[in-house]
Amino acid sequence: MASGTLLYAQSGGVTAVINATASAVIQAARARKVPVLAARNGILGALREELIDTRRESISAIRALAHTPGGAFGSCRVKLKSLDEDRARYERLLEVLRAHDVRWFLYNGGNDSADTALKVSKLAAEFDYPLTCVGVPKTVDNDLAVTDCCPGFGSAAKYTAVSVREAALDVAAMADTSTKVFVYEAMGRHAGWLAAAAGLAGNGPDEAPHLILFPERPFDEADFFKRVKATVERVGYCVVVASEGIQDSQGRFIADAGGGKDSFGHTQLGGVASHLAGRVKDALGYKVHWTLPDYLQRSARHLASKVDLEQAMAVGTAAVEYALAGRNAVMPVIVRTSDAPYRWKIEAAPLSKVANHEKKMPAGFIRRDGYGITDKARAYLQPLIRGEAPPPYGRDGLPAYVTLRNEAVPRRLAPWKG
Structure with a gap:
């Protein structure tokens, strides 16, 4: 397997289980002896070369991410435009990736993030830089295409x-x-x-x-x-x-x-x-x-769905597996194989089929009068909220969430002026 570093970043609005995905990513990479950097505040951190060294975190802290809400490394609402319109920012991003020997880029977000990951993969190919880009699904709106449902x-x-x-x-x-x-x-x-x-x-x-x-x-x-x-x-x-x-x-x-x-x-x-x-x-x-x-x-x-938690961790683990196997410009998606009993699996989907495609409610999920859901909708939705996965609580009566150290690696480039 090629040597190098994996860069993980969170994008857009966070969810109750996005950190569970991050936990799974880091644990899966550690099991393969691959160092993981995390961009502070999403793609902005990558552009600013503000990269967190997750090796400084204990395994107990990484595991505790799975029951901690928010975005442990920070997120942002920044969308890169086309490769031509935002050329300078894309080339700066590639410069940062080169400087830190990043060979695998995992972008955890929604439609726009899938689009960014796809564009970065094309840019790397243009410059003949060996980079594998994988989009990782996340959104509370459940509007990502291809995947049956979306973690969060x-x-x-x-x-x-x-x-x-x-x-x-x-x-x-x-x-x-x-x-x-x-x-x-x-x-x-x-x-x-x-x-x-x-x-x-x-x-x-x-x-x-x-x-x-x-x-x-x-x-x-x-x-x-x-x-x-x-x-x-x-x-x-x-x-x-x-x-x-x-x-x-x-x-x-x-x-x-x-x-x-x-x-x-x-x-x-x-x-x-x-x-x-x-x-x-x-x-x-x-x-x-x-x-x-x-x-x-x-x-x-504190009220997370156990099914949602399991799926959030599953896509994180699969994302690392796909990246290390060289499966470029893909996203791990959830495939429902049965309603009753509810069963699902993870498969790879091309980012080109996910990026900027919005999945709306099927007409058959909305009651004819327009003011309620149908039995089809209930059959789809109900399994997704099953099970409880409460966080551990402290003696103060509050959840025992974790705060990471988030120590940055030294910068190797001049400050970004963008």
């Missing part, structure tokens, strides 16, 4: 379903003299996977959530009011789950936060729950409460 989603889905069920019990207890409508905002810009996961909280039309608003369906305010009113009159209260990315019939986001766009070109969203709550109160006169879980959805490691 199962735990966020479990948090969503549990939170909605618990909140619904609270609303039911108070509905006679207080809150009649409760609105829960779920992440999901263009794909309603997390909103759909809330549907696991109940069964039947009288169990919460009573109405789910998907970004795949245009939002009709008048029809929404009619259904909220009918639910309150029938059940006594109404629990609504709304994806942050719902749009009107003209394709305008209901909750455009007005914060412009990030480096990925995404419109900043936020506030759909508060918006809907205000509109319901004004139109129907009900007392309304709402919640915006936001980061809680992706950081709740």
